[in-house]
Amino acid sequence: MILFYFTLAFAAGVTTVVARIVNSHLAGKIGLLQGTFYNYVMGILSASIILLFSNEVNQLSSLDFSSIPVKAYFGGIVGIAVVVLSSYATPRISVFYQTLFVFIGQIFVGIIVDYFVLNQLSVGKIIGGILVLFGLLYNLMIDKKNAEIQFIEK
Template identity: 30%
Template sequence: MIGAVAIALLGGAAVGMSRSINGRLTMTQGPFVASVWNHAIGFLLLSLYILFIHRVGLPLLAETPAFYFFGGIIGAFFVAISSYVFPRLGAARSGLLIIGGQMITGLLIDYLRGTAEFHVGQPAGVALILLGIYLTRFSR
């Protein structure tokens, strides 16, 4: 459990650094060019990893339902949006808004799928997220 938490924190740090770098690229090239570079380099590195380490080739694509590829579309949308907002809102505000959106959406998905049991802490947590977003937006 502690290892997974550490990896998740490392992943969050990587997202923050990636968004910051892509935000700088966005200022000169635009959010879509920054997103293309992000995905092109990521695709290249992950493709090499899959081909040479896991030894999985194109048959994997044939076995994957088409619906699962929508995750890539959503991911590209996320990178483009993040690249756009980071240089305009700053890392702290952008990060909080993005994480707030992720947490609220995660709760909604859990409820819609029926995988989460309701307890009073959940709406309280969402209220605190919204309060934090409000405070970072309007505080000086």
């Protein structure tokens, strides 16, 4: 069973990187906002097909949309912003650095959510996030120095 979860986690990571690259190429071909639009159209079509074949389609009729908090709808806006920024940044930043930026962002947003929703502040998560951030900054400085050295040698 552990192998199954490992495989799912690995597949999720691979599809995230592949989606970023495909979205970037699509944005380069048809434009940033148009690429994001088609990304969401395909996403809603795929989600609708999965919903039709799932057992949860029957529960939609009992759902009261007015009971959903307004802040829940901001997830779509945040998703659009992430796709636009990712499509814009992918040709300019390596996939490795993008993945690290997303990871660091998830760590610190998770800390903020835990603080405001659960009233918990994890010192371990903060220290871990700061260590990853410093590691990223250190790696960026090394890459910058190597690029300068290569530029001078040419």
